[in-house]
Amino acid sequence: MMRVRQFCSALILAVVVQNVAIAPQTFSSELKEEVIEKKAYTLAELRNLIHDGEMAFRTGEYQEAIAICTKALAGFETHNHFEGMGTAHNCIGISHHSLGEFTKAVRQYEQAAVVTQPLDNPRQQAAIANNLGEAYRQLGEIENAITYYEQALSMMQSSQDLQVQPILINNLGFAHMELENYALAQDYYLQSLEISSAENYQYEMSYALKNLGEVAFRQGENQKAIAYFEESLQITREIDNRRVTALNLNSLGKAYETTGQSDQALTYYQEALGITTAMGDRHSTGRVLKNLGSFFQTQGDTELAIIFLKETINTYESIRGEIQGLETSLQESYLSSVESTYRDLADLLLTQNRILEAQRVLDLLKVQELSDYLYHVRGTEETEKGTGYRPPEETFLALNQEQTEQLIIASKRLADLEKISPSNLTEIQRQELISLRKQQNAERGKFRAFLESDEVQSVIGELKSNLSTNESLSFNLSQDAKLKEQLQTIKQSGRNAAIIYPLILGDRLEIVVVSADTPPLRHTVPISPAELNETILEARQALTTPPKSYAKSSNSNASLSKLHDWLIKPIESTLETANIETLIYAPDGALRYIPLAALFDADSDQWLIEKYDINNITALSLTDFDEVSALHNFDLLAGAFPSQGATLEFGTRQVPLDGLPYAVREVETLAETVPSSSVRLDEQFNGDIIYEMNSYDVVHLATHAEFVSGRPKDSYIAFGKGEFATLEDVRDWDLSNVALIVLSACETGVGDTLGNGIEVLGLGYQMQQQGADATLATLWSVSDRSTQLLMNRFYENLLDGGRTKTVALQESQRAMLTNDKFNHPYYWASFILIGNGL
Template sequence: MQPRTITITALITLLAATTTGITPNVSQPFSAQIALAQAPLTHNPEAYRLIEQGNQQYKISEFQAAIQSWQQALAIYQKSGEQIGEGIALINLGHAYFSVGEYQKALEFYQQSLAIQQQLRDCPGEANSLNHLGEVYRVLGQYQKAIEFYQKSLALIREIGQSANTDHYALLQQEATSLSNLGNAYRNLGQYQKAIEVGEQSLALLKKMSELPSRDSFAILKETVNSLTNLGHVYFYLGNYQKAVECYKQSLAVVREIGDRQGEANTLGGLGNIYYSSEQYQNGMKIYQQSLAIARGIGDRTSEGIVLNNIGALLATNNQPELAIIFYKQSVNVREAIRRDIQGLPKEQQQSYIETIANTYRSLADLLLKQDRVLEAQRVLDLLKVQELEDYLHDVRASENLSNGIADRAPEQQIKKGYEAILNQAIEQGKELSQLESLPVSNRTEVQQQRVIELRKNQEQITQQFQEFLKSSEVAALLIQLRQTTVGEGFDLDKYATSLQDNLKRLQQDAVILYPFVLEDRLELVLVTSYTPPIRRTVAVKRKDLNRAILEFRDVLKTPSRDAKDSAQKLYNWLIKPIANDLAQAKAKTIIYAPDGQLRYIPLAALYDGNQWLVQRFGINNITALSLTEFNTKPQSKLHIFAGAFTQGNYSIQVGSRQFNFQGLKYAGIEIENLAKIVPSTTRLLDQQFSRDTVLQMNDYSVVHLATHAAFVEGQPEQSFILFGDGKYVTLRDVGSWRLPNVDLVVLSACETGLGDKLGDGKEVLGFGYQMQRAGARAAIASLWQVDDGGTQAMMDAFYAALENGSTTKAKALRQAQIALITGDYKALGQQRGLEVQQGTRSRLSPTVNSRLSHPYYWAPFILIGNGL
């Protein structure tokens, strides 16, 4: 039986029969639906031939071949100075790089094309470039910016359409594409009704085009399929799986007819989601495998990463965690490769993609912990923290041992090798099938048609072979081996574990590393000691209950008239009590703490065990991520302090969309004056003297102390800032360009976090610590809230008195100062100096404040991030 040929009119009619007013929200980006630019008729027949050759290669998803053809054409056009041809080659190169997930290159080519179209006053070409720039911004998660570009494209198209000398067919095609893409952006934002409206407008235009003499049926069919696939997403997310399956199957028939391999991979992915969500796991796996083979075969890394993740999720749901971990790892590594390729983009254009990666990291870490593969989970958690920093700051670099993603164990490598052999067979046959299917049925020979049928049967058999492999005795034996061993041959976990333990031993602080990991249904605690394998403890507390307790605790911490002990003990019971015996057995004296999510907004030191605050039992210093922290560099032998303060005046500043009003800090001048008395080698800069220009002086000092307003706000780094004494400010983004390689410690004594209506995930706190570390400073001290009534001055006096003792580490000095305020006993700061600090504090502060200094409001907000030596 001959395959049927689908006409545009028939497809539009089919669409009209299935369209209703329903909408979706799809997390995965789908490829741009491209109307390939045709070569101009010029005196460069070779360039013309290369453009058309690239077009044909692109249509059958041979993207790398198309890139080569178009690059050659571009060189010819540039050499001859033919800007029309150059613009066409540039926009087509943008399409190809977009299709393989190289979004930075796609953006560059589209921008170059736009500049040429504007210079030539080629309004249709300009509208086309604007539309495709919008697509790049959309897949990078900048939906509002994408919408602006689509709307500009549409406005220009409609303006051109009023001209009598207009190619109305081409404009209809561009308008339909821009409307379809605009609908996608609305869908991504959850604005479903708008998505439906513009989607229906797009379909109406496509139907109108189908009634005109067709010059590019491929482009129309491809765009129509896009609309049909998007409608399937609508039904899927609204739970109408039957309608969704109908849409996807209709789309599949067309993409296979026109040889659109990328469209086929994406549509199969949507269909796989339907089967997975309706618990038809075998069918779901079958469809995902087909999608994976196509995506990898054509080099579509975005789709490959997504479908690998979905296979992992399906296997995990189907109680096959070891196999799920293998696919999650591959998904992470594919996405890491894409992330590295987009690091040259403007920073705000990377955020959404990295958030997608973080979700996969959490799923992988969750599964690893459930399998008691704690050391592997710890590495994933560390990578997750790097990704969270990357999400916030956009230009974070992981250490070398993490830069290549996540390694496989030996049994995992064997399983991966087996399934990839099957996958490669599917890829090779899929390429041959795609080439044959690209021929119109009427043009195929009888031999070619028989080969098409044979290859389609083979595809089904390969899919079955894949399923049988995962169930085979060979894989079962490898999974048993995987469960029985903690270190596989060729895997670097033993080396990594030794490195962790050696680092802790070299500290000579009896230190342990604590990684809490917050999941929806539980809290996982990972403890790394210097002598034992990593320890995992599970706490049955839901994320929402933990976050509620964090908010309650933070509220009482910031109110010195309220008793904080009950709230502090509740969190102690979740975070410390489950590992109390482990800490005792390790004889731990220092906890190196890598908090997760909203835990970053509360100080571990202020947890309460029913008898003592945690800081009375342990030294504590926070880290951004283990892989980003250098623990063993010792500080300079003598303190040499740069001290800047904002003491008087009133400033109103606008940061982003927010207005802040600040007054000079009443006690900041006294704080700096006392600091100079304790450490005579202190340079004091007050108010107007303390300006942005003084940043250039900071690297000449071992400690930089800033007694001024600072705010770390949930959102973008540009919204977090440090205020200078002259009313100017720097954002957290700006701090990344500071150079402080000689600085051991940066202290911000009056900063605040969590200033919004609700707490975020604490990435701004993480970001501050990393930016200071990136600037070269070994450690930073920041306050989680601003302390009034001279409390900061009391705390800083005690801290520097302890730090002035050359044998005291930064972490130990902070702990001694905190204990002094808790107990009222300042002897640990030094007999004479402790007495001076105690007398000074009592004489300067009111009796009410003096009586409350033991409350964590005064001593707990100050956290040390980084190297605690």
């Protein structure tokens, strides 16, 4: 996936509205932002409204532009004037776009395309196609963006309307720069600059110069880049284009930072932040905040770096919540583009031993990864708050906001005065303009002084003092209180539990451990991602291909032993000191493909399951441990895939499935084991079973199921007669009364290239969201006969009373170790419990 880059391309308006009468058609007006008061506008008045909306957009008054153009839209609809309607939709769209409200923007562009499709207006249609291209590009869909840009340019090349062409050419260059085709990108920018300079199109010139600077910067030509940025900045200030002014300032900050001129870099970043904040442009604000965080990290000002990266994450979280209405590929592109910032912040917090705050960020990362896979993750009340702030950080943010607001107020007033022609200024206005420009120049040099002020240094000193006195270990964020409450609830149930959060970073593995009675701890294991992934693949192969003859200490366990030494050995003494019996595991990345139970301790010649019972979770904030109780007398609904095979059809894709004779026996035996049980076999095991599930405590499905990396629509649970449910279909299930759902024959597909494993936990999350407390699933397809044995023992353990789900599973897996035929981990380690198994 392509990352969202730190430079700009151009949105354009189609503002030429002709007095054309068009036959009435019916179009949805559901996209209107508010109820507009009825007023009969003439077409001339509506054209003026659109002009005012465009001016509001160009000066960064996006909400005002939306209000004006929405009013114009209502007026054009009363006239059945579809060219005007298209222009209004486009105006509303680009304003939402600039606010980072991508769902609303795309819908407006699409509506504009619909209403203008019958018209012969290539300029307007090119504008709409261009803006759709912009939306796709900013969401990382570069190839789609290029298609729209080329479509728009082909519409205009046969016309004599030169003003739109440089923008479209510029945007094509921008897309190719995203793909790192720098020579081609530069050619496009020079073409754009040539046309716009010849016609003195200043707005278009500023974009071309800005992006020529980006090409130079990316190729290490910093002074050349700075010259381009400053030339573009001079134009954007003169024409009062605040959006591109802010982007120029941000780019200048990065360029000056790269050349070691930190004070100038900081000045430009601060001014850019003031402008983007005033405009409400969250997308650009996030970029500036991230640059500020990286700047302070490079400068060694860790406390400030953390504050600005937290602000970045919270900005991303607000955008993430808004884009959930977009199609899945766009959400995936955007989310993958910001993932590194979450890891960077967690990394930085861990290096400062701020463990609980890092765990909070890891939770947000896991929610984001789930959203990347499932596209509809709601999060919780806690995750919606974003990252937490320490009291000194809140003090700093308040001080910084006060300073930024002063800059914003002065900037907005100056922008208003600069709109007035010099010959029309009153003497008072002229003096005010001079005063504000002096103030602006003075403010640019104040940010460093602000950071070095006694107030700010006092805040930083307080933060460092608290951290040095181990305040980081007991800091009472709201999530800290929730964490302790959850762990105490588990302890009161009679099990000492520890939460284990590994984090895969570029040069190491960080392991976070939190328990009820010990302070949160972190352990660092130097390991490259390449070596870690290679070991995971080897371990996966060892687990899924049992040898004909098997010895517990065989060389095939070497990779599992390595993983044990990396993940468990560093925290072994901590677990022993706290008398930990239950591991609550929130794996990261490709570690999700390896069951923790199968890690092998070569020193003690033991599997990890012989020491601990294990409960997997997606993220602590998404798992409710408030109710911790064992199952006793429970009602069971069990269904089995038939002995005869079947074929599933996904559109043009066909998936042949073998019959599962042992699955039928498995369910029949369960019916004999569990007194209160109902079974669905053969013809009765069909899609209707989903409507029965919520009447039972436990639902057991002995059937084919596959969970595919990156493709929830291709992930399925099979029923008889070729019926199936995709992982997305599970969203409609009601499992609110279900304590446990078991899928005893499912698998996750892993090829030569590892994914991030989120499909493994995505299943558990989906079941939890529909109400089930926990899910028992398999990571690979297992022998029917061994599954039958393990499942029977598992249910016997549950019925015996007093055992939690995790303990019942642990004892079942340990029992398999005594079976000479099925003691290889292939037969027992595949089963993992996800959710509240306590």
